[in-house]
Amino acid sequence: MDIVERQKKIEVLADDILTDKQLSIDYDRKRQETREAINKLRQQTKNVRPGSRLATTTINMGDFFLDMPAAKAQGMVEGAQKELDGAIDDVRQRLKKKVELLAQLEGDERKESIARSMNLKATN
Incomplete structure (x- = not known):
């Protein structure tokens, strides 16, 4: 392999790694926001009767706001949390x-052995 070609592959791969790392950071921030939202919804519905006005919450879905039962909103946010967890795991595996x-x-060889050791899987 030509030195220029090899260096080109290294540069492209390094750029992909940096892009995936930033994506992982962005996903992690979003996951933290959803954790905060879930905790807030749990606190809100803790001591509230199911039929009362306090059992509903307003959530932002893109460009509009929706009033819905807090339990349903919590379920939606928890679903988004699971999707984010899966996306983060995928990005980390790619990295x-x-x-x-x-x-x-x-x-x-030293870096290569360290990288291989990062691919260990838990045996549970």
Whole structure:
């Protein structure tokens, strides 16, 4: 492989790694926001009768606001939380593979062994 081609692959891969890392950070911030929303909804519905006005909440869905039962809103937010968790796991798995490939392209055995050790899976 030509040195220029190899360096080009390294640069493209490094750029992909940085992009995925930023995506992971953005997803994590969004996940924290949904955690806060779930906790707020739990506090709101803690000691409220199901039929009362306090059992409803207003949520923002894009460009408009909706009034709905707090329990339903909580379920929607928890669903979004699960989707975010899955997306974060996917991004992290991609990152691990890309970091290992980058270490292989750079020819650094130490980095490569560290990257391989990051791919360990729990046996539960």
